Amino acid sequence: xxxxxxxQQIDREVAKYPPEQxxxxxxxxxxxxxxxxxxxxxxTIEFVANYLGMPPIAAYEVASFxxxxxxxxxxxxxxxVCTNLPxxxxxxxxxxxxxxxxxxxxxxxxxxxxxxxxxxxECMGACGDAPVLLHNNHRMCSWMTxxxxxxxxxxxxxx
Amino acid sequence: xxLAGCDGDRSWRLQDYLARxxxxxxxxxxxxxxxxxxxxxxxxxxxxxxRGGAGFPTGLKWxxxxxxxxxxKYLACNSDEGEPGTFKDRxxxxxxxxxxxxxxxxxxxxxxxxxxxxxxxxxxxxIYQRFEEALEEARAAQLIGQNxxxxxxxxxxxxHHGYGAYICGEETALLESIEGKKGQPRFKPPFPxxxxxxxxxxxxxxxxxxxxxxxxxxxxxxxFLNLGKPNNGGMKLFSVSGHVNRPGNYxxxxxxxxxxxxEMAGGMRGGRKLKAVIPGGSSAPVVPAGIMMDCTMDYDSIxxxxxxxxxxxxxxxxxxxxxxxxxxxxxxxxxEESCGQCTPCREGTGWLYRVVHRIEHGLGRPDDLDLLNxxxxxxxxxxxxxxxxxxxxxxQSFVKHFGDEFMYHIxxxxxxxxxxxxxxxxxxxxxxxx
Numbered sequence: 001x002x003x004x005x006x007x008q009q010i011d012r013e014v015a016k017y018p019p020e021q022x023x024x025x026x027x028x029x030x031x032x033x034x035x036x037x038x039x040x041x042x043x044t045i046e047f048v049a050n051y052l053g054m055p056p057i058a059a060y061e062v063a064s065f066x067x068x069x070x071x072x073x074x075x076x077x078x079x080x081v082c083t084n085l086p087x088x089x090x091x092x093x094x095x096x097x098x099x100x101x102x103x104x105x106x107x108x109x110x111x112x113x114x115x116x117x118x119x120x121x122e123c124m125g126a127c128g129d130a131p132v133l134l135h136n137n138h139r140m141c142s143w144m145t146x147x148x149x150x151x152x153x154x155x156x157x158x159x
Numbered sequence: 160x161x162l163a164g165c166d167g168d169r170s171w172r173l174q175d176y177l178a179r180x181x182x183x184x185x186x187x188x189x190x191x192x193x194x195x196x197x198x199x200x201x202x203x204x205x206x207x208x209x210r211g212g213a214g215f216p217t218g219l220k221w222x223x224x225x226x227x228x229x230x231x232k233y234l235a236c237n238s239d240e241g242e243p244g245t246f247k248d249r250x251x252x253x254x255x256x257x258x259x260x261x262x263x264x265x266x267x268x269x270x271x272x273x274x275x276x277x278x279x280x281x282x283x284x285x286i287y288q289r290f291e292e293a294l295e296e297a298r299a300a301q302l303i304g305q306n307x308x309x310x311x312x313x314x315x316x317x318x319h320h321g322y323g324a325y326i327c328g329e330e331t332a333l334l335e336s337i338e339g340k341k342g343q344p345r346f347k348p349p350f351p352x353x354x355x356x357x358x359x360x361x362x363x364x365x366x367x368x369x370x371x372x373x374x375x376x377x378x379x380x381x382x383f384l385n386l387g388k389p390n391n392g393g394m395k396l397f398s399v400s401g402h403v404n405r406p407g408n409y410x411x412x413x414x415x416x417x418x419x420x421x422e423m424a425g426g427m428r429g430g431r432k433l434k435a436v437i438p439g440g441s442s443a444p445v446v447p448a449g450i451m452m453d454c455t456m457d458y459d460s461i462x463x464x465x466x467x468x469x470x471x472x473x474x475x476x477x478x479x480x481x482x483x484x485x486x487x488x489x490x491x492x493x494x495e496e497s498c499g500q501c502t503p504c505r506e507g508t509g510w511l512y513r514v515v516h517r518i519e520h521g522l523g524r525p526d527d528l529d530l531l532n533x534x535x536x537x538x539x540x541x542x543x544x545x546x547x548x549x550x551x552x553x554x555q556s557f558v559k560h561f562g563d564e565f566m567y568h569i570x571x572x573x574x575x576x577x578x579x580x581x582x583x584x585x586x587x588x589x590x591x592x593x
Contacts, residue, residue, distance in 0.1 A: 016276075016317040018231075021357060023339035027322055054339070065341040065498075068281050068323035084243045085441060085488045086400035086474050091587030122325060122492055123441075124282035125240040125249050127400040127472075128407045131587055137322075138284035143589040 001047040006036045010051065023054045026062050030069055031137075039070040067122075068137050075110040075117035077156045080134040083120055086127035095131035095144050096120065102153060115157065160386075160394040161370045162410050165254040171289065173296040176257035182302055184376035185261050188268060189310045195226055198269040202372070204380025206392035210247075211237055211328070211365030212440060212469040214458050217372075223352040224270040224362050233361040234267050234275035236369055237333055241280055241325040243441035243492060244472030247396040248366035250408050252279070252286045255370065256293035260316060262369030264303055265376060267314040270362055274315045277366075278333050281321040290318050325496035329544045330363040332498070343500045344544035365470075367396055387413030391457035395468075399424040401475035402431065405590045413457040420456055420473065428588060431477040435560070439469025441489050442549030444556030445482075466556070479584025481574045482561040486553060487515045493550030504547040507538040511554050518565060521572035528558050528565055 002010075013028035029048045034040050040063050049059035063069045070078070081096040096118075100106060103116050110117045126132045129142035141152060164179045165171070176182070188198065203218030224232065236259060240248040251259060263275050279287040294316060297303045305313045319337050321327050327336045331345035334356050355361020371393060375383045384392040391413040397420055400406045404425025411420060417436070427433055433448040438456075444466040446454070454460045461468045476485065494508040511534055514527055524530075535551035542548075558565060567575045574581065 016319070018274075018357065021338070024319075024337055026339040027336070028320060031320065031322060052339075058340070061341050062339065066281065066322040066324045083488070084492055085485055086244045086472075088488060089401040089474070089476065089480070089585055090406065090589075091585060093585065094587045121282070122323075122495060123241045123243040123245075125246050125280050126283070127244055127246050127474075128398060129246075130400065130406065134282055137281075140283065140285060145587055145589055 001044070002033055002051075003036055006032050007051075010048075014052070022052045023058070026052055026054065026059055027066070030059065030063055034069060034137075038076075039073050073110075076115050078117045078119060078136050080119040080121035080137075082122070082124050082126075082130070082132045082134075084123045084127075086123075087130040087132060090130035092131045095133065095146075095149065098146055098149055099133075102149070116153075160374050160410060161251055161255055161258055161367065161396065162408070167254065171254055171256055171293070173257060173293070173300060176255065176261075180377070181257050181373070182261050184373040185264050185268075185302065186308060188265060188376070189308050189312055192310075195269045195271070198265065198376070201380040202375060205375045205383040206380075206387075206390060207368065207371055207375060207383065208392070208458060209365055210367035210371070210395065210470070212242065212442075212467075214468065217364060217368055220352075220362060220364070221266065221270055223350070224272075225353070225360055226271050228271075228360055231274065231357070231359045232270060232272040233356040233359055234263055234270070234272040235330075235333060235337065235356060235361060235363040236263055236275065236277040236366055237328060237330060237363055238277055238279045238366045239281075239321050239328040239333060240366070240470075241282075241328055242470055242472060243489065244398060244400050244437060244474040245440050245470040246398045246400070247408050247471065249280070249283050249286055251366050251370050251396070252283075252290055256290050257297065258370040258373055259290075259366055260293060260297050260303060262372035263316055264307065264314050265372050266362065266364070266369060267316075268312055272362070273313060274317075276317050276319045276337055276356075278319045278321060278327065278337060281323040284320065287318055287320045294318060324498075325492075326498045326544075326546060329546065332544070333363065334361065341498070343498045344546075346543055388455075388457060391459060395456070395471050397456060397471045397473050399473045399475065401473075402428045402477040402480070402584070403475050404428050405592060411456065414455045414460070417451055417454045417456055417473075421475070424475075425590070427475070427477055431479065431584070433475065434478045434480055435476045435482070437466075437472075437474040437476075437553075438464075439467045440472040441474070441492065442545075442552060443467040443469045444552050445560060446556075447560050477584060479576060479580050481519075481576045481581050482557055482564050483515065483519045483568050483574065484581070486557040487512070487519045489553050490515045490550070493546065497546060497550070501542040501544075501547065503538045503541040504550065507534050507547065508550045510534045511550060515554070518568050519574075521568070523565075523569035523572075525569060527569060528562060531555075531558055 017024035049056040327342040332342040
């Protein structure tokens with residue numbers, strides 16, 4: 001269900017915890033699974049749970065609690081914009097508006113070609129870099145002026 | 160102190176930290192077999208107070224650990240930095256990760272913990288990867304792992320990556336999360352020092368707290384205390400965000416006047432007038448400009464002004480800010496991030512957001528301010544963790560200090576600050592130095 005490479009990565013995470021505490025690796029395992037699959041279908045969550053020897057419902061609880069897990073399909077590029085107060089004071093909302101206009105979608109929507117999904121995010125702990133956005137959960141983009149948003153979209157659209 | 164001599168992304172590696180005098184404290188402690196009590200006494204002298212927000216004396220916290228307890232003991236570092244306005248731990252981890260590793264190793268030695276985890280905020284995956292690399296370097300150099308520097312002291316340290324939950328910054332929620340569960344806070348007592356990770360004695364400290372430890376060991380508790388002011392020892396990182404010319408982290412002695420900090424951050428953007436400051440992260444009560452300009456940046460002064468130093472996150476708002484809109488965004492945040500465990504917080508944060516939202520959108524009612532105060536009174540002190548209080552304090556303080564602006568909204572169904580002025584004031588702003 002998951003690639004050998006993903007399973008090896010999960011094994012590395014499991015090794016960080018005491019042998020009887022494999023469940024501790026569930027957050028990392030779900031992250032690794034999501035990177036491979038693009039999102040977390042119930043079957044994927046169940047596979048991860050079985051791999052770690054925990055009840056599937058317990059893994060689902062984790063997947064549905066933390067907001068960076070996607071339980072629905074998303075576009076190839078998920079862009080999450082922080083609009084919390086410190087970012088909003090330095091253009092976080094303006095950056096979000098510009099992205100909506102450029103992509104022609106609202107928050108929680110995906111472009112018809114399946115390339116982009118736009119999300120509104122909560123504090124990413126990078127308020128000094130506002131406006132801040134996150135690409136596919138793992139790449140933080142700082143100081144996103146309109147020019148830099150254009151560059152990012154061009155770079156991602158070309159892939 | 161922590162960020163002194165660091166050159167951005169170019170000097171985070173082990174060799175750079177060693178060149179700055181890093182790991183000297185750990186080496187000395189291990190080589191001279193310095194007694195655990197001596198280390199904890201030194202920390203008490205330093206009056207280092209928890210840098211995550213609560214400001215609890217670190218030495219005292221360490222002394223709660225049952226040092227002679229024979230079983231497993233754990234250490235956790237709280238790098239789950241998601242309090243709006245706070246971004247200091249990210250810079251510590253990316254520019255000086257080894258200071259955190261050394262601080263944790265010294266803590267492990269002082270408390271007899273054999274294993275530790277650094278819980279890193281979900282949204283900063285690149286920093287998590289860097290920290291893992293730094294751990295590899297330290298392991299290869301025998302600075303963590305089995306038989307550190309050839310001694311009989313062993314300490315295994317790992318990084319745990321969060322995945323987007325503000326509540327995991329609460330220490331017992333963080334422990335639940337490391338255990339692979341939903342991050343819902345636990346009842347206290349029992350406190351983590353007796354029942355923590357996997358039910359074992361555990362001490363949790365903030366990233367900046369751990370990073371300060373090696374420096375305290377090197378300069379002595381007295382030396383650290385004297386950098387700041389009595390009861391407010393040492394240096395502190397302040398994250399300045401909002402309407403300033405140069406947002407960023409500034410490491411200054413405790414007790415530095417706010418006016419000086421504002422000057423360091425380049426002063427007010429566009430020369431506009433200061434309206435209000437949230438001095439300690441979004442959960443801290445807001446302070447109007449007049450009071451703030453007389454404050455110094457330390458626990459006692461900010462507390463006297465009716466707020467909290469918290470995590471040292473200074474959110475600066477100028478005259479173009481609509482206070483109702485600002486509070487609306489913060490209230491939405493707490494509503495969104497409440498873990499849902501306690502009814503007063505789960506339901507109350509929704510009430511707060513909906514009422515502020517309707518005031519902002521011209522649908523406020525004359526008794527809405529009383530309603531807000533009554534909802535906060537029914538949340539505060541009635542929840543397992545501090546998130547309920549954290550959601551209530553901004554509401555109470557905004558209404559207290561800017562009640563007129565809220566009433567104007569309710570009576571005139573529009574903002575006191577014209578929308579076009581707000582729009583201009585919050586445009587995308589990137590400092591020329593970025």
